[in-house]
Amino acid sequence: MSNITIFSGSFCNEDAVAQEIISGSGFKLITDKDIVVRAAAGSGISEVKITKAFSSRPSIFNKFTHEKERSIAYLRLTIAEMLAEDNLLITGFTSQLVSQNISHILRVCLIADMQYRVSRAYEKDGLTKKEATTLIHKQDGNRGAWIDILFKIKDPWDPEIYDLVIPMDKTDVKNAAALIRDNAKKEALQHTDITKNAVADFLLAAKAEVALADEGHNVGVSAKNGIVTITINKHVLMxxxxxxxxxxxxxxxxxxxxxxxxxxxxxxxxDSYRKYDFEMPSKVLLVDDEREFVQTLSERLLMRDMGSAVAYDGESALDLINDEEPEVMILDLKMPGIDGIEVLRRVKSTNPDVEVIILTGHGSEQDKKTCMDLGAFAYMHKPVDIELLSDTIKQANEKMRKNFNQRA
Structure with missing residues (x-):
């Protein structure tokens, strides 16, 4: 019997259709959650971070960490390992990671018009028309970005990448499930020696992709009969x-x-090729209202292989911390709005693992004492020696990682 993948628009009855298919059919349901849990266990990347790979908006630190690409590599490997089994029903974002070269897969898309989906959102979650429309557009954006990453196609419902597109505003759950089961039985979708070889090629390419990602490389990988092809898509001098x-x-x-x-x-x-160095700090947040100074500092850190992002006020910094989870923060004290001491106090209250280095041109001895009492890693004055600052960032980063590993 073939395997089935289902990719669906939100509020298109994906869960109900999946349950109807597996009811008495012998299919085993595999969800995004199942794939993420297994990928996290194999990679050491948290489930939260791996799940963020599905988001349409990559982290501002991703160009330094390649966290999204590494997460996708592990998700792809997990899928490839699971395809050793037959009779799988794989649903969600991860279903799109199955190689298009594997022919014993029935690829299904469930979609419906907006009016139907808004109505379902009201029935299921009690959302108003405005709330439902906003949510559906956002979720469609995530799905569109995911398909664009994988296939360079803007439309997530493009029939080119599916064997079967079912309009759920015109098809009830039972009929949709029956249609999928009937198509999965077709001879062209049955497992053969050719499909077995395609699964082996997919698994080998996934293993190579993970091995390269773990060494800090972000490249394309494919395999055919034991021959691995690596595609370099960014310019490199050597x-x-x-x-x-x-x-x-x-x-x-x-x-x-x-x-x-x-x-x-x-x-x-x-674009230039950059190998990610796992030992170097790559999620450093610089917070200072002196724009020219902080941009220059960011560039000088990048020259030392340290990835950083910039915020120009305390409020923006706090928002970024909640969204992006930096590891080290370089924080000025005197800023308009929320000052540095208050930012430090809130960060250590809500995100105590973030190591904070105070870098100021106006602080007093009392400010220094207050900051250290609040948990700052170091207190430094402008102008600062860049090598001293770099060493301090590395030490703060090492402390953060050591604390994280001890808890893990």
Whole structure:
């Protein structure tokens, strides 16, 4: 029997259809939650962070951490390992990670017009028309961004990537489930030696992608009969050296017969290739209302392989901390609105793991005592020696990671 994937618009009865399919059919339901839990266990990345890979808005730190890409690599590996089984019904965002080269998969899309979905949102959750419309547009945006990442297609419901698109405003749950089950039985979708080889290729490519991601590389990976192809999509000055490094990593994977590299279309754009160094601080938040100073500081840290984001006032900094989870904060004291001491107090109250380094040109000895009593990691004065600041950031980052690992 074939496997089935279902990708659905919100309020299109996905859960009800899935339950109807597995009822007495022998199919095993696999949800996004199932995939995330297993991927988190294998990667050491938290379930919360892996789930954020589905969001349309990547973290402002992602260009330094590649957290989204690494999460997707582990999700893809988890899916590939599960495909050793048959009779799977995979639903949600992760269903789109199944390789299009595997033919014994029935790919299903459930969608409906806006009026129907708004009505379902009212029936299910009691949402008003305005609330439902806003929520559906936001969720459609996430789905569209996900499809664009994976397929370079803007429309998440594009029939090109599905075998079956079912309009749920015109089809009830039982008929939709029956239609899916009937199509899954077709001869063209049954497991063969060809599909078995395609699953093996998918698994090998996923293993290589994870191995490369764990070494800080963000590249495209495919496999065919034991031959792994690595695609470099960002410009790098020393291409041959990078190719040798990528090959040396992939060649160590069992069942890899050979590795070749190529440059993709993105290689010729202005983006430059950057290997992520897991040992270097990459989620540093700089908070200072002196724009020229803080932008220059960000650039100087980047030259030392430290990734940073910038906030120009205390309120923006607090919002970023809640949304982005920085690891180290460099904080000025004298700012309009919420001052640095109040920011420090709130951060240590709500996000105590964030290590805060005070960097000020106006602080007093009493300010220093107050900040250290509130839990600041260090108190420094402007102008600051960049090497001293860099070393202090590294020490703060090491403390944060040590505390995290002890709890884990």
């Amino acid at each position: 291409l041959s050296r990078l190719e040798d490094e990528l090959k040396s990593i992939a060649e160590k994977i069992p069942d890899v017969r050979s590795v070749k590299t190529e440059v993709g279309e993105g290689y010729y754009r202005t």
